[in-house]
Amino acid sequence: MSTTISIDGFTAWLDAFRTRVTENKAYLTELDSAIGDADHGSNMARGMAAVMDKVGAAAPSTADELFKTVGMTLVTSVGGASGPLYGTFFLRFGMTAGSVSECDGAALAAALRAGLDGVVARGKAEANDKTMFDAMAPAIDALDSALASGASLADAVAAARDAAAAGRDATEPLVARKGRASYLGDRSAGHLDPGATSTAMLFDALAEVIAA
Amino acid sequence: MKKLINSPESVLADALRGIEAAHPDQRVDHENRVIYRATPKEHGTVALVSGGGSGHEPLHGGFVGFGMLDAACAGEVFTSPTPDQMQAATKEVDRGAGVLHIVKNYTGDVMNFEMAAELAAMEASVDVKTIVVNDDVAVQDSLYTAGRRGVGLTVLLEKIVGAAAEQGRSLDEVVALAEKVNGDGRSMGMALTSCTVPAAGKPTFDLPDDQMEIGIGIHGEPGRQRVPLADASHVAEQLVEPILADLDFGSAPTIVMLNGMGGTPLIELYLMYGEVARILEKHGITIARNLVGNYITSLDMAGCSVTVLRADDEIVSLWDAPVETPGLRWGR
Numbered sequence: 001m002s003t004t005i006s007i008d009g010f011t012a013w014l015d016a017f018r019t020r021v022t023e024n025k026a027y028l029t030e031l032d033s034a035i036g037d038a039d040h041g042s043n044m045a046r047g048m049a050a051v052m053d054k055v056g057a058a059a060p061s062t063a064d065e066l067f068k069t070v071g072m073t074l075v076t077s078v079g080g081a082s083g084p085l086y087g088t089f090f091l092r093f094g095m096t097a098g099s100v101s102e103c104d105g106a107a108l109a110a111a112l113r114a115g116l117d118g119v120v121a122r123g124k125a126e127a128n129d130k131t132m133f134d135a136m137a138p139a140i141d142a143l144d145s146a147l148a149s150g151a152s153l154a155d156a157v158a159a160a161r162d163a164a165a166a167g168r169d170a171t172e173p174l175v176a177r178k179g180r181a182s183y184l185g186d187r188s189a190g191h192l193d194p195g196a197t198s199t200a201m202l203f204d205a206l207a208e209v210i211a212a
Numbered sequence: 213m214k215k216l217i218n219s220p221e222s223v224l225a226d227a228l229r230g231i232e233a234a235h236p237d238q239r240v241d242h243e244n245r246v247i248y249r250a251t252p253k254e255h256g257t258v259a260l261v262s263g264g265g266s267g268h269e270p271l272h273g274g275f276v277g278f279g280m281l282d283a284a285c286a287g288e289v290f291t292s293p294t295p296d297q298m299q300a301a302t303k304e305v306d307r308g309a310g311v312l313h314i315v316k317n318y319t320g321d322v323m324n325f326e327m328a329a330e331l332a333a334m335e336a337s338v339d340v341k342t343i344v345v346n347d348d349v350a351v352q353d354s355l356y357t358a359g360r361r362g363v364g365l366t367v368l369l370e371k372i373v374g375a376a377a378e379q380g381r382s383l384d385e386v387v388a389l390a391e392k393v394n395g396d397g398r399s400m401g402m403a404l405t406s407c408t409v410p411a412a413g414k415p416t417f418d419l420p421d422d423q424m425e426i427g428i429g430i431h432g433e434p435g436r437q438r439v440p441l442a443d444a445s446h447v448a449e450q451l452v453e454p455i456l457a458d459l460d461f462g463s464a465p466t467i468v469m470l471n472g473m474g475g476t477p478l479i480e481l482y483l484m485y486g487e488v489a490r491i492l493e494k495h496g497i498t499i500a501r502n503l504v505g506n507y508i509t510s511l512d513m514a515g516c517s518v519t520v521l522r523a524d525d526e527i528v529s530l531w532d533a534p535v536e537t538p539g540l541r542w543g544r
Contacts, residue, residue: 033416035264037290037431040218042411046288075327079265079291080320084327122323175356179319182357183350184434 003153004102009209010066012057014207018048021198031194035181040194047078047086062101063111067094081179082195085119085132088113094117097113105143105153114138119158123178129186130174130181132195139164139203156209161200168192168200213408213415217419220410224263224266224288235538237277242492242540244291244300245286245514247273252305253384255281258377258386259305261298262314262370264321267409268430270539271367271508277537278544281314289409289511290431292320298328302338310339312381312390316362317346341383343390345369347399347519350427350436350459361429364471364519365397368531369506371540375533389530398459400427400451401517403473404441407432407510426450428517430473430510444480448487451518456495456504461522467502467531469519474509476516481505490521500528509540 005013021028021044029041054073060066071091075083096114097103105112116136120123125133142163146156171193179195181188217223224245231247239250240475248262253259262272287293302311307393315325325342326512327516332340346353347360353360373390381389403425407416409432416432421424425446427436443452470485472478485504492499500523508517523531534543 012439027411033412035433037433038290038409038412039265039291076294076296077374079287079294079324081292082290083294083320084323121280123319149351177356179358180431180433183361183429183436185357185436187434188433 003152004104005108005210006102007061007063007066009102010063012209012212013206014070016208017156017202018052020201020205021045022039024201026035028194028198031192032199032209034191035176035184037180040082040198042081043078043082046151047074048084049087050077062100063097063103064094064101067091067097070169081123082198085123085195087123088118091116099139099161105147105156108153109140109143109147112143115168115173116140127179128170129178130176130193130196132193132194132199134174135164135167135196135199135203138201140169157203157210159206161203164200164203168196171196213413214410214411217410220413223225223410224286224298227266228286231273236368237275238535238538240455244297246297246301247276247286248304249277249282250355252405253278253307253378254380255307255515256309257380258281258309258383258409259302259311260306260314260370260374261285261311261317263287263298263301264316265431267511268508270506272297272370273376275367275370275537275541277535279533279535280370280540281379282339283351291319291470292324295324295328295331298325299331300332302328302332302340306338309343311385311433312373312377312383313340313342314366314373314390315342315344316366317344317359317409318361319358321362337346339383342389343369343387343394345394347394348429348529349398349400349454350429352437357478358462363401364399364469364508364517365394365521367471367503368397368467368469368519368521369393371535372527372530374535375530378533380490383435389434389438393527395519396523397519398455399517399519401435401473402426402451402456403428403435403513405475405514406434407473407475407513425515426517428473428499430508432510432513442484443514445487446483448491448518451516452488452491453519455518456521459522460498461520463496464522464524465498466492466501467501467523467528469503469507470497470504471508471517471519473515473517474506475512475514481516488518501531
């Protein structure tokens with residue numbers, strides 16, 4: 001079982017994420033219709049398609065090059081709030097991972113944490129605002145805990161995936177305090193957050209690739 | 213849902229081609245999705261850049277022209293445009309006196325324009341300032357929301373600030389005027405239906421025949437509350453009262469807009485304006501100027517919004533200044 005993830009592995013992660021958001025485009029749109037403006041599915045599918053095109057053409061050899069391409073492509077192709085948020089996530093991820101061709105568990109965890117910090121700096125979300133943060137923060141905390149207790153990379157990423165899914169589910173009863181859903185007040189409760197849902201897909205994709 | 217489109221993915225590109233064909237006074241950068249004036253304004257005057265999701269036409273592209281905007285960045289339907297678009301627009305329209313970004317207060321719009329301003333600051337070639345419009349009284353401005361939305365007042369602000377920029381005021385003066393207008397205007401909207409986003413193919417939410425949404429935005433999302441359908445005079449009350457409760461208009465002249473959300477016929481908009489004007493006059497408010505029509509829409513949403521701006525002689529005079537855009541045209 002691998003203790004590191006290579007550039008090919010990272011590329012496979014992005015491709016698996018793209019597959020998930022594309023296959024679930026209608027579902028993400030449905031979620032975003034309940035408490036938003038019905039564009040999250042289209043935005044993410046379009047953005048990740050552009051990412052895979054750009055990455056395929058650029059063929060980067062280091063993590064920083066790869067994720068800079070990913071981040072900038074998302075910023076320029078997604079729009080809305082998701083573009084700057086996911087874009088900043090990947091830009092910071094790449095900057096922290098650095099000019100390397102593979103990452104071990106500790107490096108992955110540090111890069112993910114930097115990505116999360118970037119999301120918070122950009123969007124200023126806090127726990128229970130009913131945003132992507134509510135899936136991402138628990139996922140990264142779970143990853144850190146698992147690695148600290150000696151888990152393998154695969155097991156640690158699986159724990160992150162499970163925590164992201166639980167975090168997404170936990171957004172359902174919340175009243176949104178950020179983003180378009182916050183205009184609905186109490187009416188936003190009883191619906192999953194679309195951003196948390198796509199974030200859970202991101203960690204699900206990562207777990208699939210590491211386990212492979 | 214029937215729409216006059218070729219495909220959901222090509223709506224924006226196809227519409228931009230149509231806009232360019234229809235308006236010889238404008239030109240379109242199709243790659244960056246920016247609408248420009250065909251004839252740039254005077255050198256040494258402040259340039260105005262705005263933008264937002266598509267689907268609100270004529271806002272913003274329909275307001276590009278003499279006396280109003282210099283450029284409008286078009287995002288996908290109901291999706292904020294991206295920083296590279298704002299960067300391209302800002303560099304292109306700069307006349308050496310700085311550029312004002314007019315941003316409606318939505319999380320996505322604010323973040324994308326913020327990133328664009330960061331990039332501009334890093335390049336340090338153009339002086340960029342930003343005004344965030346947040347006139348919607350339906351949303352509480354609190355720690356628990358994303359803040360008040362930028363809605364109808366955006367139209368009035370683009371006109372008034374556009375006139376000031378055309379007249380040669382400095383960037384600081386234009387910013388100060390924008391902040392004053394933003395502070396002095398309030399809006400409230402309602403909907404009889406949601407709207408259908410091309411990619412979704414069906415209305416964003418369903419509204420029973422005997423109900424309406426009060427406190428809507430412009431992106432087809434549900435409003436603050438759903439209430440029983442009422443007649444026009446009672447709808448007008450539900451829109452005007454929250455505005456009057458939020459700002460003291462005193463004896464100032466006002467500029468009032470009765471805006472259609474896109475799916476409501478003009479006969480109903482005029483009817484609603486009559487009701488709104490009656491209520492305002494009952495409260496002793498003087499209406500100096502008005503606009504009735506579709507100015508900031510939400511695709512095919514049926515409904516309307518009211519905007520009331522507390523003005524003064526200067527603001528009225530800037531309102532009256534010549535403007536020549538597809539969306540507003542007088543004095544030339």
